[in-house]
Amino acid sequence: MHSTRILGRGIAALTALGAVVAGPAYAAMTGTDQVGGPEITSTSTSDGATAGRPARDCAVPAGTSHVDVELDGVAYPVRVHVPDVAPDAAPDADHTTGARPMVLNLHPSNGNAESISAYNDLDLTADAEGFVTVAPNGAIPVADPNPDQVWFWNVPGVPTTAGAYPPPGTRDDVEFLTAVIDELVSLGCADPRRVYATGHSGGARMASAYACARPDKVAAIAPVAGLRAGRPSPDDPAAVELQSCAPARSVPVITFHGDADTVNPYQGNSDKRWGYTTQLAVQSWARMNGCTTGPSVAPVTEHVVRETYTTCRGRADVVFYKVIGGTHSWPGGNDSSATQEVSATELIWEFFTHYRR
Numbered sequence: 172m173h174s175t176r177i178l179g180r181g182i183a184a185l186t187a188l189g190a191v192v193a194g195p196a197y198a199a200m201t202g203t204d205q206v207g208g209p210e211i212t213s214t215s216t217s218d219g220a221t222a223g224r225p226a227r228d229c230a231v232p233a234g235t236s237h238v239d240v241e242l243d244g245v246a247y248p249v250r251v252h253v254p255d256v257a258p259d260a261a262p263d264a265d266h267t268t269g270a271r272p273m274v275l276n277l278h279p280s281n282g283n284a285e286s287i288s289a290y291n292d293l294d295l296t297a298d299a300e301g302f303v304t305v306a307p308n309g310a311i312p313v314a315d316p317n318p319d320q321v322w323f324w325n326v327p328g329v330p331t332t333a334g335a336y337p338p339p340g341t342r343d344d345v346e347f348l349t350a351v352i353d354e355l356v357s358l359g360c361a362d363p364r365r366v367y368a369t370g371h372s373g374g375a376r377m378a379s380a381y382a383c384a385r386p387d388k389v390a391a392i393a394p395v396a397g398l399r400a401g402r403p404s405p406d407d408p409a410a411v412e413l414q415s416c417a418p419a420r421s422v423p424v425i426t427f428h429g430d431a432d433t434v435n436p437y438q439g440n441s442d443k444r445w446g447y448t449t450q451l452a453v454q455s456w457a458r459m460n461g462c463t464t465g466p467s468v469a470p471v472t473e474h475v476v477r478e479t480y481t482t483c484r485g486r487a488d489v490v491f492y493k494v495i496g497g498t499h500s501w502p503g504g505n506d507s508s509a510t511q512e513v514s515a516t517e518l519i520w521e522f523f524t525h526y527r528r
Contacts, residue, residue, distance in 0.1 A: 228269050228359055229253060229269065229270070229271070229303075229358060229359045229360035230358040230359055231251050231253050231355075231358055231360050232253065233253050233254065233255040233256075234252070234253065234255060235250065235251070235252045235294070236250075236251050236253070237249065237250055238251050238354065238355075238358075240307070240347070240350050240351050241350070242342065242346060242347050242350045243342075245342075247307065247308070247347070248308075249284070249305060249306070249307045249308075249351055250284035250285065250288065250305070250306040250307070251303065251304070251305050251306075251355070251360070252288070252294045252297055252303065252304040252305075252306075253271075253360060254271075254297050254298045254301050254302070254303070256298070256301055269359060270356075270359060270360065270361055270362040270363075271301055271302050271303050271360065271361065271362060271365075272301075272302040272303070272362060272365035272366075272367065272523070272524075273302065273304075273305055273352070273355055273360065273361035273362070273366050273367070274293060274297070274302060274303070274304050274305070274366075274367045274368070274369060275306075275307070275348065275366070275368040275369065275370070275378070275389075276288060276291070276305065276306040276369060276370065276374075277306070277307070277309075277324070277368065277369065277370030277371075277373075277374030277375070277377050277378050278306065278308065278309065278322070278370070278371070278373075279370070279371045279372035279373045279374050279397075280309075280313075280322075280323050280324070280331065280372060280373030281313055281321050281322075281323075281332070281373075282322070282371075282372075282373075282374070283308050283320055283321050283322060284306035284307060284308050285306075286321075287306055287370070287371060287374065288304070288306050289505065290371065290501060290504050290505055290506065291369075291371065291395075291501050291504050291505075291516050292504070292505065292516055293516055296516055296520050300520060302520075303355065303360050303361055305351060305355060305361075307347065307348065307351050308320070308322045309322035309323050309324035309325065309344060310322070310323070310324065310325040310337070310342035310343075310344050310347065311323040311324070311325055311331060311337055313333075323373060324344050324373050324374065324376070324377035325337050325341050325342060325343065325344040326344070326373070326376050326377050326380050326444075327345060327380050327384065327402070327415070328402040328412075328415055329376075329402050329403070329443055330443055331373075331444070332373065332444060334444075344381075345380065345381055345384045345385060348368075348377075348381050348385075348388075349385060349388060352366055352388055363528070364390065364527040364528045365390055365523075365526075365528075366388060366389055366390060366528075367389060367390055367391050367392065367393070367523045367526075368381055368382065368389050368392045368393070369392065369393040369394070369395065369519055370395065370397070371395045371396055371397065371501055372395075372396050372435060372499065373397065374394075374397070375394030375395050375396055375397025375398060375399075375426075376394070376397045376399050376435075376444075378392050378393070378394050378397075379392065379394050379397070379398055379399040379400065379416075379452075380399065380416075382418065382422045382424075383415070383416035383417070383418055384418075386418035386419060386420045386421075386422045387419070387420065387528070389528075390423070390526045390527050390528045391422065391423035391424070391425070391487075391522065391523050392422060392423075392424055392425075393424075393425045393426065393515075393519040393522065393523070394424075394426050395426070395427045395428075395501050395502075395515055396427065396429065396432060396434070396435055396499050396500065396501070397435050398428065398449060398452045398453065398456070399452055400416050400451075400452045400455035400459065401413065401414075401415035401416030401455070402415045402416075402443075402446075403442075403443055403445070403447055404446075408439075408440070408441050408442065408443060408445075408446035408447065409439060409441075409446065409447050409448075410446075410447060411447055411451065411452075411455055416455075416459070417459075420485065421459070421461065421483060421485040421487030422456075422459075422460070422487060423460075423483075423486075423487040423489070423522070423525075423526050424453075424456045424460075424487075424489045425489075425490045425491075425518065425519055426452075426453065426489075426490070426491050426492070427491075427492045427494065427501075427502050427515050428449045428491070428492075428493060428494065428497070429493075429496065429497020429498050429499065429500065429510075430493060430494065430495060430496065430497060431496050431497055431498055432497065432498060432499040433498075433499065434499040435449075435499060437449045437493075439451070449491075453478065453480075453489060453491045456489045457480035457483070457489045460483040460484055460485070460487040460488075460489060461483055461484030462480035462482060462483035462484075462487075462488070462489060464480065464482040465478070465480035465482075465489075466478040466479060466480055466491075467479045467480075467481070473512065474494060474495040474496055474497070474510060474512055475492055475493070475494055475495070475512050475513050476492070476493045477490065477491070477492055477493075478491040478493065479491075487526075490522065492513065492518070494510050497510055501515055501516075502514065502515040503515055503516060503517070504516075
């Protein structure tokens with residue numbers, strides 16, 4: 172069961188926006204369009220709405236609020252940012268229902284909803300483009316007590332960055348993110364066919380794992396500095412444990428990684444949390460999506476190269492931006508070590524606009 176309580180009145184949305192999406196670069200590059208998929212079956216919910224059919228108006232105020240999402244009898248506050256623009260005026264809103272696209276914005280290990288929102292400025296693009304951002308916190312406190320309110324995600328089957336496996340009874344974060352999505356749909360804020368997930372580092376690993384487990388819930392994903400395609404094999408961390416990621420439908424992927432990343436090394440390591448190389452993760456998603464063309468490799472800037480896999484099942488392309496000399500950072504993000512040659516936030520949203528379930 173999950174329920175919602177709005178905890179605060181929205182903060183006024185920003186009006187001077189600098190992070191406007193760059194334009195139809197991805198569409199021109201690949202010629203892709205939206206992914207087709209089965210219609211969503213509606214089921215009754217306790218508040219009278221129907222799962223998969225949002226209400227006419229979003230019940231969350233414009234700006235930034237916190238919504239309680241309940242799972243297994245525990246309520247968790249979730250940061251929600253709704254653009255301060257009428258749904259009918261939003262560039263990508265569903266003008267029949269008023270529901271908007273929604274992007275899950277997942278924080279890294281040792282982070283939280285506020286830190287990732289400040290880091291990648293996704294809210295600014297949301298205000299410009301009319302989509303909702305949702306930033307939950309992971310299940311596992313970094314310390315006990317946890318005065319800084321920073322968290323790890325319970326990524327299925329792998330230890331945290333602290334090296335320990337979650338104890339029995341730890342919240343299932345796949346179930347939790349599903350409850351988050353369902354709640355925003357039931358509140359009339361999110362179009363269930365246009366739900367997307369991004370994240371940095373541990374949040375990227377969680378977004379990857381969620382797509383493996385619930386490809387029926389997300390139209391595309393955008394892991395930054397942390398794409399995975401299942402957990403490393405327990406017998407050989409340099410290989411993927413294939414059965415840990417076998418999505419029943421294709422999931423479009425756009426991802427970014429620096430080849431000088433020392434946290435989640437591009438070349439891989441022997442860590443059961445990380446393991447195999449970034450290149451193998453990209454190739455694995457291309458394989459799972461049935462892509463038959465690629466990689467097509469093209470320089471984007473002096474230090475950024477794009478690899479694209481196309482002719483994929485359901486048009487679910489895989490696009491990889493490799494940052495030469497890039498660190499464990501979000502391209503274009505608020506980090507002195509991050510490349511400013513491209514904006515991951517802008518490229519991610521441009522990619523997402525081509526897909527729906």
